[in-house]
Amino acid sequence: MGLIIIKFAPYKKKRTNHGFSAVSVSQEKKSAITALKIISPYLILTIFIFVSHLILPIKNFLESHMVIEIHSFSFTFSTLNSPGFWLFVTCLYTMVIFKIEKRIIWDSFKNTLKQWIPFVASTVAFVSTSEVMEKAGMTAVLANVAAMSFGSFFVVISPFIGGIGGFLTGSNTGSNAMFIKLQVKAAQQVGLPTDLIAYAQNTSSSHATMACPSRVMLGASICQLESEESNLLKRISLVVLGALVLLIFVLIGWMWG
Template sequence: MEIIIALIPFVCIFVFLFIFKQTSLRSGILSYIATLFIILVYPKYHIVFEEIIHASFKGFLISFIAAYVLFFGMLFFHLINNIGGIQTIADFISSATNDHLLQVILLVIGLSPLLESTSGFGIAFMITAPILIALGFPPIKAASIGLVSLLAVPWGALSTGTVIGAQIGNIDLKEMGIGTAIISIPIFIYFLIIAIYLAGGREAVKRRWKETLVVSIAFSLTMILFNIFVSVELAGVLSSLVSSGIGLLIIKMKGPSRFKSANKTIEETYTPIVTDKSVSIVKVMSPYLFLTISIFITRLVPAIKDFLESNFVIDLPAFSFSLALFYSPGFWLFITCLYTIFIFKISKNIIWNSLKTTVKQWVPFVISTTTFVAISQLMTASNMTFVIANAAGLTFGFFYLYISPFIGGIGGFLTGSSTGSNAMFIQLQVQTASKTGLPLNLVSSIQNASSAHATMACPSRVALAATLCKIESEENSLLKKMSLIVLGAILLIILMTTILMFVEGYTY
């Protein structure tokens, strides 16, 4: 009976999302209320009011780490988009080559990871899919490829999901980032192959398998290296820039650039408030480079790093919470927004519209993420997580290693957010790993990777894809397709996990 009661918060989230078709925001709030009800009514999990407040507020503090970064990441995106910067990038890709497969490679493992790594929130898809339609792809293909392009979600919004996971699970951020990158090696290759297959079938894969492998392996290896030697937060940005450069080099080696006009213009599919066709690609990319260099310096110059980590710090020992405001990527995204406003001389009207759009998208995320993290904290404080972990450990033992990816995947599938999934499940995963004697860092990396890569099949995200690409009648078909693709990714994670457990020298 105790295990059934302890599982109710997770069941509530599933029921509210899929049975009652509620949003993540409402599902989170209602599930939080259900969790409170259990804690107040069921004696085994009862905790005093002060502990409830403490756990809930700690949930807010942890979610604030992500919210701080995400707000300025989203604002940065809207500023760039509203001055026609995204259109400039799209035009550049279109003019670089008329080979659809090479365009897909550039978008899927270049532009999309760059946008996702700086902005998060699945914004990369909302840009990639319309660009694909503008380049001449049928809407169903554009939607599918656009969703698959969300392969850098573990490093989305400068790795906020991974940062939250490390914070909640009490895992070293660098080790978690490296572990996630290693586990994701076959996933990156798999997703790019899938994107090429969706674009042109088996013949396309045969025709471009060399380029696909070169770019995806380069993306994978640089992702690992940047996590190790630079920072987890910057790894996605830097890897996407490297893979974009390699993709453009391949295009140049294939022959001179060819210019092609698509059947539809970018404006027909995604219209910024103001379009400035005179904006150069170099100028558009300069804010991304400014952001990268700024964070790069703060991570690699010891004097600056020590100063930022020890000054302007929110420190609340009672909640085991600390946030260095100026060291956080959120602050440097804010500075990048100011830099963007200055160099593009953005008008007050565009700034105001960008702020309004950002707040409208940001507030629901903050509330829903806070409720998910608070539920996780309440379950831990009331011993529910311990009961579930203990039961899972006794039931599965070592084989929990093969259950863990499915738990993470379910979290990503349900919430459409690696942050939300980690908030819900990473404490459970870590505690179960502790009970079964499995490496904690490995299991936390499995949770992080599986939850992030499963977000592309989230029903709400698929529904958005169908609406954005005007294929509402094919939503169910798209959901089935994406679910099968994600299942393939989960199986690859299981395979990679098995290899890592038995490779000599790979220790956690």
């Protein structure tokens, strides 16, 4: 007699297309919620800033509460309407929603403080120098010399002044503190639009900070490209120079176009 062996395969429950579809939809929903959670701090910060600046009743309310005023220095600071305040609120939200550990928060605070102190010190120095130049009449003298030397051609020189400031200081704030009064006074002397020259100062300065040697050195150090530092500086300087030339053409086209 022959022996018949019947082998039973292990039972597997077949999933219907509907089942797979349900699992897929569930995973997609979970991924969407996770992605929304990740970008939520940026969304909240953007919404806060737009609402606080574009909706007039809210803007007026924020500008009239918690305002710091120092009359002797003609200083006014609207705390609630400052982007920094909403950034602080967003940081608190991020700590709660992501349940960040106290140790990480404390380490981040210390690192931020280390970066903040040199920035504040340099900014105070630049602003103080600018105020001394203004009170001593140096800014007016330099503006007069620039106006007499270049005339309406000053519109071409203005971006290079801002660029030099950004290159030397590595800070758009510092460069503007040093040179924007000079630029505006020179523009007034030669009859150029002061707002246009102020824009040129700010734009050229912000572009030129990319080529600041200290910033290039920091970037090269982070990316472990110390040996390429001089080469990077040359290439970035060419990019900045091209941006300044392009800005000059924009200014000329704006004025005489």
